[in-house]
Amino acid sequence: MAVGKMIMVPLERQAETPLPTPYGTFRIIAYADQENNPMPHIAMVSEKTDFSQPILVRIHSECMTGDVFGSLRCDCGEQLQEAMRKTGAEGGVIIYLRQEGRGIGLINKMKAYNLQDKGLNTAEANLHLGFEIDARDYDIAVRMLKDLEVKSIKLMTNNPEKVDSFISSGIELVDRVPLEIAPREENYGYLQTKQKLMGHMIDLPANNNNHH
Numbered sequence: 001m002a003v004g005k006m007i008m009v010p011l012e013r014q015a016e017t018p019l020p021t022p023y024g025t026f027r028i029i030a031y032a033d034q035e036n037n038p039m040p041h042i043a044m045v046s047e048k049t050d051f052s053q054p055i056l057v058r059i060h061s062e063c064m065t066g067d068v069f070g071s072l073r074c075d076c077g078e079q080l081q082e083a084m085r086k087t088g089a090e091g092g093v094i095i096y097l098r099q100e101g102r103g104i105g106l107i108n109k110m111k112a113y114n115l116q117d118k119g120l121n122t123a124e125a126n127l128h129l130g131f132e133i134d135a136r137d138y139d140i141a142v143r144m145l146k147d148l149e150v151k152s153i154k155l156m157t158n159n160p161e162k163v164d165s166f167i168s169s170g171i172e173l174v175d176r177v178p179l180e181i182a183p184r185e186e187n188y189g190y191l192q193t194k195q196k197l198m199g200h201m202i203d204l205p206a207n208n209n210n211h212h
Contacts, residue, residue, distance in 0.1 A: 009033045010033045011031050011032070011033060011041070011140065011143055011144070011147075012031065012032070012033070013029055013030070013031060013147065014030045014031065014032050014034075014035045014037070014040060015029075015030045015035075016028065016029040016030070018047075019044070021084065021088065023084040023085050023087075023088030023089070024046055024047065024048065024087075024088030024089065025046075025047045026044040026045060026046055026047065026087075026088070026094075027044070027045040027047065028042060028043070028044050028045075029042070029043040029044075029045065029148075030042060031043065031140075031144055031147070039098045040098070041095070041096065041097050041098055041140055041144060042094075042095070042096035043093060043094070043095055043096075043144050043148060044084075044087075044093065044094040044096065045093050045148065046087045046088055046090075046091045046092050046093070047091075048088070048089075048090065048091035048092075049087075049091035049092055049093065050091055051149065051150070051151075053152075054152040054153055054154050054172075054174045054175070055091070055092055055093055055150050055152070055153050055154070056086060056087055056090055056091065056092030056093070056153070056154050056156060056177065057092060057093050057094075057095065057145065057150070057153040057154065057155055057156065058079075058080075058083035058086075058087065058092070058093075058094045058095070058155075058156040058157070058179070059095045059097065059138060059141045059155070059157065059162055060076075060079065060080050060083060060094060060095065060096050060097070061076075061097045061099045061100070061102065061103075061136055062096065062097065062098050062099060062100045063076035063077065063080075063100065063101075064100060064106055065106075065109070066078075066080075067080050073113065075181040078181040079179050079181055080094075082179060082181065083156055083179065086156065086177075092156075093145070093148065093150065095141040095144055095145065097136070097138075097140060097141060099136050099137070102126065102132075102134045102136055103131075103132070103134070103136045103137070104126060104129070104131045108129055108131065111125075111129060112125035112126055112128075112129060113125075115128055115129070134161065136161075138161070138162055138165035139165070141165070142165065142166065142169045142170075142171060145171055146170065146171065150171060151171065151172065152171065152172035152173075152174050153166070153171060153172070153173055153174065154174060154175040154176070154177050155173055155175070155176050155177065156177045156178075156179045157176060157177075157179060158178060158179055158180065163176055
């Protein structure tokens with residue numbers, strides 16, 4: 001059964017606390033429908049954020065393999081680190097959404113990886129498992145930013161769907177900030193699929209000989 005867009009549920013601040021990191025101190029805020037939800041969505045607000053100016057924002061979907069374990073199959077972990085570095089230095093907000101594997105979950109993402117190892121690309125693997133190519137929903141991020149009283153943003157993304165999610169959102173998108181990571185041998189095909197099939201605005205070399 002295919003996973004559709006997330007159902008609209010109540011979303012409230014459940015807890016917040018200062019979080020010192022190597023990139024600066026952030027206020028980390030947990031959003032969920034109830035206080036004992038084990039997987040809340042997260043907002044990380046840099047202490048340097050100036051809410052009177054357009055705010056640098058990264059909307060990041062959870063990728064345990066990349067974010068936590070440093071997987072080289074994708075660029076997610078490196079994108080998160082770069083987003084933390086930039087928002088920590090300049091001020092900004094990271095919205096961390098709990099929609100692993102483009103919304104299909106960790107177990108299915110692992111199954112998709114096995115299919116990719118047999119020759120399917122990331123989009124084909126999701127479809128083969130009965131899912132959408134990308135089942136993520138960014139409305140949650142818009143709601144969280146509104147709760148934070150964010151009025152205008154500079155969105156750190158290469159994904160046109162994230163840009164489009166702010167049309168008629170009530171939040172002004174004043175700029176798109178590219179977030180490109182140098183390709184590696186292990187993720188060149190993945191990045192190529194994002195560019196060619198999903199329209200991601202990334203500049204890839206013609207071959208993967210320039211990886212590091």
